[in-house]
Amino acid sequence: SASYRRNMFLKKTLTMDTLNPQVKAVEYAVRGPIVIKAGEIEKYLEEGGTKPFSEVIKANIGDAHAMGQQPITFLRQVVALCTFPELMDSPSFPEDAKWRARRILQGCGGHSLGSYSASPGVECIRKDIAAYIEQRDEGVPSDWENIYLTTGASDGIMTILRLLVSGKDSSRTGVMIPIPQYPLYSAAISEMDAVQVNYYLDEDNCWALDINELYRAYQAAKLHCQPKVICIINPGNPTGQVQSKKCIEEVLHFAYEENLFVMSDEVYQDNVYTPDCQFHSFKKVLYEMGPEYFNSVELASFHSTSKGYTGECGFRGGYMEVINMDPEVKAQLVKLLSVRLCPPLAGQAAMDVIVNPPQPDEHSYKQFHQEKSSVLGALADKAKLTEQILNAVPGIKCNPVQGAMYAFPRIFIPPKAVEEAKALGMQPDMFYCLRLLEETGICVVPGSGFGQKDGTYHFRMTILPSIEKLKVLLGKVRDFHISFLKEYSALE
Amino acid sequence: SASYRRNMFLKKTLTMDTLNPQVKAVEYAVRGPIVIKAGEIEKYLEEGGTKPFSEVIKANIGDAHAMGQQPITFLRQVVALCTFPELMDSPSFPEDAKWRARRILQGCGGHSLGSYSASPGVECIRKDIAAYIEQRDEGVPSDWENIYLTTGASDGIMTILRLLVSGKDSSRTGVMIPIPQYPLYSAAISEMDAVQVNYYLDEDNCWALDINELYRAYQAAKLHCQPKVICIINPGNPTGQVQSKKCIEEVLHFAYEENLFVMSDEVYQDNVYTPDCQFHSFKKVLYEMGPEYFNSVELASFHSTSKGYTGECGFRGGYMEVINMDPEVKAQLVKLLSVRLCPPLAGQAAMDVIVNPPQPDEHSYKQFHQEKSSVLGALADKAKLTEQILNAVPGIKCNPVQGAMYAFPRIFIPPKAVEEAKALGMQPDMFYCLRLLEETGICVVPGSGFGQKDGTYHFRMTILPSIEKLKVLLGKVRDFHISFLKEYSALE
Ligand SMILES: Cc1ncc(COP(=O)(O)O)c(C=O)c1O
Ligand SMILES: Cc1ncc(COP(=O)(O)O)c(C=O)c1O
Numbered sequence: 001s002a003s004y005r006r007n008m009f010l011k012k013t014l015t016m017d018t019l020n021p022q023v024k025a026v027e028y029a030v031r032g033p034i035v036i037k038a039g040e041i042e043k044y045l046e047e048g049g050t051k052p053f054s055e056v057i058k059a060n061i062g063d064a065h066a067m068g069q070q071p072i073t074f075l076r077q078v079v080a081l082c083t084f085p086e087l088m089d090s091p092s093f094p095e096d097a098k099w100r101a102r103r104i105l106q107g108c109g110g111h112s113l114g115s116y117s118a119s120p121g122v123e124c125i126r127k128d129i130a131a132y133i134e135q136r137d138e139g140v141p142s143d144w145e146n147i148y149l150t151t152g153a154s155d156g157i158m159t160i161l162r163l164l165v166s167g168k169d170s171s172r173t174g175v176m177i178p179i180p181q182y183p184l185y186s187a188a189i190s191e192m193d194a195v196q197v198n199y200y201l202d203e204d205n206c207w208a209l210d211i212n213e214l215y216r217a218y219q220a221a222k223l224h225c226q227p228k229v230i231c232i233i234n235p236g237n238p239t240g241q242v243q244s245k246k247c248i249e250e251v252l253h254f255a256y257e258e259n260l261f262v263m264s265d266e267v268y269q270d271n272v273y274t275p276d277c278q279f280h281s282f283k284k285v286l287y288e289m290g291p292e293y294f295n296s297v298e299l300a301s302f303h304s305t306s307k308g309y310t311g312e313c314g315f316r317g318g319y320m321e322v323i324n325m326d327p328e329v330k331a332q333l334v335k336l337l338s339v340r341l342c343p344p345l346a347g348q349a350a351m352d353v354i355v356n357p358p359q360p361d362e363h364s365y366k367q368f369h370q371e372k373s374s375v376l377g378a379l380a381d382k383a384k385l386t387e388q389i390l391n392a393v394p395g396i397k398c399n400p401v402q403g404a405m406y407a408f409p410r411i412f413i414p415p416k417a418v419e420e421a422k423a424l425g426m427q428p429d430m431f432y433c434l435r436l437l438e439e440t441g442i443c444v445v446p447g448s449g450f451g452q453k454d455g456t457y458h459f460r461m462t463i464l465p466s467i468e469k470l471k472v473l474l475g476k477v478r479d480f481h482i483s484f485l486k487e488y489s490a491l492e
Numbered sequence: 493s494a495s496y497r498r499n500m501f502l503k504k505t506l507t508m509d510t511l512n513p514q515v516k517a518v519e520y521a522v523r524g525p526i527v528i529k530a531g532e533i534e535k536y537l538e539e540g541g542t543k544p545f546s547e548v549i550k551a552n553i554g555d556a557h558a559m560g561q562q563p564i565t566f567l568r569q570v571v572a573l574c575t576f577p578e579l580m581d582s583p584s585f586p587e588d589a590k591w592r593a594r595r596i597l598q599g600c601g602g603h604s605l606g607s608y609s610a611s612p613g614v615e616c617i618r619k620d621i622a623a624y625i626e627q628r629d630e631g632v633p634s635d636w637e638n639i640y641l642t643t644g645a646s647d648g649i650m651t652i653l654r655l656l657v658s659g660k661d662s663s664r665t666g667v668m669i670p671i672p673q674y675p676l677y678s679a680a681i682s683e684m685d686a687v688q689v690n691y692y693l694d695e696d697n698c699w700a701l702d703i704n705e706l707y708r709a710y711q712a713a714k715l716h717c718q719p720k721v722i723c724i725i726n727p728g729n730p731t732g733q734v735q736s737k738k739c740i741e742e743v744l745h746f747a748y749e750e751n752l753f754v755m756s757d758e759v760y761q762d763n764v765y766t767p768d769c770q771f772h773s774f775k776k777v778l779y780e781m782g783p784e785y786f787n788s789v790e791l792a793s794f795h796s797t798s799k800g801y802t803g804e805c806g807f808r809g810g811y812m813e814v815i816n817m818d819p820e821v822k823a824q825l826v827k828l829l830s831v832r833l834c835p836p837l838a839g840q841a842a843m844d845v846i847v848n849p850p851q852p853d854e855h856s857y858k859q860f861h862q863e864k865s866s867v868l869g870a871l872a873d874k875a876k877l878t879e880q881i882l883n884a885v886p887g888i889k890c891n892p893v894q895g896a897m898y899a900f901p902r903i904f905i906p907p908k909a910v911e912e913a914k915a916l917g918m919q920p921d922m923f924y925c926l927r928l929l930e931e932t933g934i935c936v937v938p939g940s941g942f943g944q945k946d947g948t949y950h951f952r953m954t955i956l957p958s959i960e961k962l963k964v965l966l967g968k969v970r971d972f973h974i975s976f977l978k979e980y981s982a983l984e
Contacts, residue, residue, distance in 0.1 A: 013753045013790055016820050020658040028830050063608045066601025080576035084568045109558025114804040116555045154832050166512040187831040261505045298505055312606040314837035326504050338520050339679040340646050344836040345806035
């Protein structure tokens with residue numbers, strides 16, 4: 001019969017051969033093989049299996065609540081009030097949360113969190129964000145019409161790249177990214193078929209951005225693509241450095257000279273721990289460089305509800321501020337955002353609380369302030385502790401965790417272990433991290449997932465577990481590392 | 493000076509000339525020029541300006557809450573409990589809502605809605621969805637590992653297309669879509685540089701899908717691209733038809749024969765109004781065609797929290813079920829989802845309530861059931877009313893609104909008006925809709941934004957306003973249309 005005949009030749013429509021090759025090219029280590037393995041081990045333990053450890057500790061992803069961090073009460077009160085406005089009548093909710101919720105709902109169609117917002121976001125939230133930025137940047141003007149709410153920072157970053165990337169062959173768009181990087185960037189670049197242009201951060205100098213390296217990378221890239229955009233992550237993920245004002249000036253001057261669009265990923269702007277470091281927004285530094293710069297350099301900066309002291313990843317809230325964008329292009333941006341309709345309203349509401357927190361004269365101020373300081377204080381302690389314990393291990397060297405939520409220590413992997421990994425067709429640091437997982441239950445991400453100088457090896461771990469758990473974790477890493485060195489050392 | 497020299501040649505990096513041309517090619521009428529105009533008029537009225545009307549009625553977008561529809565209480569209770577678990581102690585929340593919220597939180601990292609979920613969604617919600625589908629489809633098996641939560645259906649549709657679209661020149665992927673269509677499809681196709689392959693729905697036959705037309709479109713497309721996927725919207729947007737089982741069988745047979753991936757957009761599955769129509773899921777029909785079909789045709793179907801009786805657009809909840817996908821490709825799908833981390837957790841929770849609503853023996857059943865029936869009953873009334881009033885207007889012909897949330901009447905536009913529109917460089921139906929907006933304050937979308945047979949004109953309006961408002965709206969449309977005909981008729 002016809003269908004029998006057809007079946008003899010049956011092939012799926014969508015196979016590894018027909019799949020969009022740009023999707024195939026995407027690499028995404030943060031949720032890659034090691035995390036899948038960790039999940040399997042977790043299931044195995046749950047089902048009564050035994051291992052040399054009793055639980056898997058996931059230090060692979062910057063997911064604060066999953067590590068036990070408690071939500072900021074005020075933020076959740078406002079979002080709950082928006083979700084279920086009947087609570088406005090409840091005496092257990094404070095007035096300052098209620099008026100914020102009322103104001104947000106007034107900005108929503110039908111006064112409901114269930115309606116689509118305008119594609120760039122709810123107007124009053126955009127205005128609150130602009131006011132917040134002005135305050136953060138000590139008076140540098142911010143226009144609310146330059147603010148676009150997003151579905152997490154991820155969405156904003158992908159959207160801006162989508163506008164920028166085009167061309168074929170030697171006219172393909174080059175996107176400059178730091179190495180090591182947060183792998184959203186390399187994944188987006190693969191997916192969009194752009195050219196990844198690596199500039200290496202200087203590990204010997206606390207992962208600082210070296211301007212000469214920028215020029216080198218740019219000149220080399222110009223030979224085979226059109227570099228159009230430079231991405232910076234500050235504070236850095238996975239590297240934890242906080243950029244100095246001078247360094248930011250240099251980057252902006254470089255972008256100005258070479259006519260590059262600047263994307264500054266500032267999702268960790270509230271996560272700065274060391275007293276000698278301070279967060280400087282790219283926008284403020286640009287402003288201080290004078291109108292010549294401030295009125296010309298095209299800059300998009302990104303923020304998120306997922307990090308900071310709130311850690312509200314699941315809300316998928318975020319915003320971007322875009323300055324000096326051509327007005328016609330802006331209309332195209334809005335069109336593109338419109339196709340996906342709008343960012344989630346609960347995430348928009350959560351963002352609003354972050355930019356419009358309780359003020360000293362408000363009822364909720366004290367509790368809010370306590371909760372915020374406690375989260376940030378603990379993170380600072382854990383940053384310090386992580387650096388100290390790791391640096392005491394022979395064969396591990398860890399730069400100070402100045403900001404963000406990760407340590408990215410360099411690990412010495414003995415040549416014998418490198419050989420063994422290669423024989424298994426594996427990156428040496430992947431081999432190392434898999435062994436660490438199998439033997440201790442600790443899940444971290446190999447440095448190769450973020451990029452690193454050839455011949456150097458790292459892993460990324462978050463500093464998010466509670467201080468007790470973190471101590472246990474670091475102790476296990478130390479013991480593992482020492483026995484790993486012993487096992488593969490030529491001396492044995 | 494150097495910067496002065498530079499400035500003389502100053503050009504932005506991102507201009508209409510350098511913008512990704514695929515973004516430029518995107519068209520998106522639902523939030524296009526007419527909606528921008530409507531916003532301007534609204535502002536003008538707010539600021540005290542005068543018009544021949546006192547308010548703008550936005551019938552351009554399927555946004556139920558914005559039109560005054562009230563949320564389903566139970567859904568909001570569950571989401572509020574998830575958001576602010578302190579409410580678990582409140583006696584004003586029913587136990588059936590509490591246990592659902594507890595169960596969802598148990599599936600979340602750190603029992604918090606603020607953690608990232610696994611990229612395909614919270615496991616217990618995926619399981620609830622699979623159970624729901626099995627029940628809906630009267631026992632057809634559904635595997636929870638084939639379920640992926642999404643950020644609204646839009647996100648799921650874009651993601652599946654992203655996997656499928658590839659190739660250059662004559663090997664570019666062809667995507668078959670109905671005309672008229674929901675413009676997310678044409679926008680995604682432009683953005684991804686695929687080839688849009690139109691198959692025309694049969695207006696004279698209640699917008700039914702005609703299988704001969706499918707073959708025609710397919711054969712024609714094969715000459716210049718590789719058609720790999722067919723998209724169906726059932727119930728239809730903007731056309732409101734509900735497909736018969738026989739017609740779905742024909743489509744599936746066609747896809748089977750021609751080896752096409754099937755995308756069935758079933759976001760309006762709960763929105764069926766006429767007694768002679770019934771929703772049949774593509775999956776169930778495929779199952780009933782026998783294992784030969786059920787085990788081979790690759791099918792992705794999409795659902796959303798935005799439509800149905802909940803209308804929770806702002807939550808950006810949705811899911812897709814994908815069957816017969818190559819396991820290796822599935823791993824690629826998960827990788828792609830991982831780059832954006834996860835769908836919003838509040839949207840996932842809302843989806844869970846939709847697939848796991850109160851049962852007859854539960855406390856909240858009665859109220860839930862009342863609210864649900866009241867929304868769906870009112871929609872059925874409004875569907876009928878809209879069709880009747882429009883069909884009584886000379887020069888307007890409207891097919892029955894069997895399902896979904898829109899009427900898509902055909903309008904006669906006199907040749908003189910067509911000429912005038914063309915002289916203005918405008919589509920005639922855009923000209924018509926702009927006049928309608930200017931004169932009555934009613935905002936509808938021109939048929940050209942969805943596609944229509946050459947020489948025919950339509951507009952799309954939602955049936956979502958309250959029955960009183962809808963009557964006013966339809967009366968104004970009638971009066972406007974009659975005077976428009978008079979103005980441009982040769983007889984005048
Ligand atoms: C540097 C950086 N940018 C962006 C993101 C994306 O976060 P989200 O999409 O949750 O806002 C992350 C998340 O870890 C990040 O570390
Ligand atoms: C046919 C159809 N598909 C998909 C969508 C997308 O809806 P959402 O992304 O809100 O789930 C819509 C919205 O109107 C629609 O009408």
